[in-house]
Amino acid sequence: NAGVTQTPKFRVLKTGQSMTLLCAQDMNHEYMYWYRQDPGMGLRLIHYSVGEGTTAKGEVPDGYNVSRLKKQNFLLGLESAAPSQTSVYFCASSYSLAEGYNEQFFGPGTRLTVL
Amino acid sequence: SQQGEEDPQALSIQEGENATMNCSYKTSINNLQWYRQNSGRGLVHLILIRSNEREKHSGRLRVTLDTSKKSSSLLITASRAADTASYFCAFFGSGTYKYIFGTGTRLKVLA
Numbered sequence: 001n002a003g004v005t006q007t008p009k010f011r012v013l014k015t016g017q018s019m020t021l022l023c024a025q026d027m028n029h030e031y032m033y034w035y036r037q038d039p040g041m042g043l044r045l046i047h048y049s050v051g052e053g054t055t056a057k058g059e060v061p062d063g064y065n066v067s068r069l070k071k072q073n074f075l076l077g078l079e080s081a082a083p084s085q086t087s088v089y090f091c092a093s094s095y096s097l098a099e100g101y102n103e104q105f106f107g108p109g110t111r112l113t114v115l
Numbered sequence: 116s117q118q119g120e121e122d123p124q125a126l127s128i129q130e131g132e133n134a135t136m137n138c139s140y141k142t143s144i145n146n147l148q149w150y151r152q153n154s155g156r157g158l159v160h161l162i163l164i165r166s167n168e169r170e171k172h173s174g175r176l177r178v179t180l181d182t183s184k185k186s187s188s189l190l191i192t193a194s195r196a197a198d199t200a201s202y203f204c205a206f207f208g209s210g211t212y213k214y215i216f217g218t219g220t221r222l223k224v225l226a
Contacts, residue, residue, distance in 0.1 A: 040124075090157055092158075104160065107157050109157055
């Protein structure tokens, strides 16, 4: 049982390049989330999904796209990377939302630098 | 913004001492959770307290919740060097499907 895994762990991009971050979970969770973490700002929700084939915008969605084609995978895409997207990205999943009674399980993070 | 605020931002204590960190929020909540993040790692869930509870214990952790003041505190008793980490509160944003995280408290426990 690997929990939540993220690939890659590190990546350096040049401005304007594109990339996809992959999140996978093996806990059969319905809900998945993408966050970014910047110094002094805690975690901010980028996009989330409440089930296979569904996605929704979070607090800071601009410049990102997501897809949830399979229940176990949640992809985060950057179409044209900008230096402001330099951050640590975390994926998380939970069994259900149920008014927030369920804990979130986090991946180890992807450290992205955009030059 | 619904983001939670935590204080202090940083805390440094000696091993064996107690550590207290506070979280304040602005929205109505059903429950509040606390997470720990070790350097370079993802967050790990510690404890959840429901809105109808005032206090909850788990091992060396004690969490209180005051919904009238919209605040919560996390107490770690008899701290250890291994408790060195950042601690975040998180709550379910009212009327949304979103968890809101606090800004975090960086705890350093000196051996």
